[in-house]
Amino acid sequence: MDCRVVVEAAVPVYDVQSADEAVRIAISKTGEMLNPDLNYVEIDMGERSCPHCGDDLQPAFVAADESLVALELEMTVFNVEREEHASRIARKEIGKRLENIPLEVLSVEVVEEESGGDEDGEAVGDGGFDDGASA
Template sequence: MNCRVVVEAAVPVYDVETPDEAVRIAISKTGELLNPDLNYVEINMGQRSCPHCGEELEPAFIAADESLVALELEMTVFNVEREEHASRIARKEIGQRLENIPLTVLEVEVVEEDDEDDGDVESDEVESESQSDRDEDDEVLPEFEDLIE
């Protein structure tokens, strides 16, 4: 089973004046920490809302030229047994590169695998082509034992 896992990260950013600047710097900083090992992790702005009224808030909270930015990191984990297993793998892989940055799993979604019939047709075609190539080679080249004699 393959799962798509979305993890929320709280990334600290220093010396910023606006929320947009904080988000850009946080995405850049996170990308540097994850690359090249985890270049398949997608980095997006997080969504925050007021716990009391539900109003949408900026993904960055700024105080005294320092900011805490909510980012969503998305990756696909392959060949897992359960959704819980996928979330642990994602947190571990991302957490190893983002030291001292808190992570929370937001979503785990099972990804549907491609139709196996399509893959079988292609592999059958390739296999039949290679078999015909081998048959042609057998006719052109003498047997190994004949060459040795």
């Protein structure tokens, strides 16, 4: 089975003036760390909310010109036995490239197969990956 895994990353950014600037820098920094090996991982702003009132918060917290940015990294893992296996593979592959950045698996979703034949048949580590393009 194939699974779509979403991992949250807490990316530190330095010398920033605003949350928007911090998010842009964090996405760029993360993209540089993942490329070219994991260029199929989709990077997006994380969603945060106030634990007390439930209001939406910005994905970046800025204090003293430093920021911590919540990003969501999404990838497809192919040919796994269980969702837990897909979760471990995604976390390991992303974690190898994002050293010293905390990661947490947010969701694992089974991807329905579109055709009867399995031509790709490769695991993520062997080059069988989703390039992120949608039709």
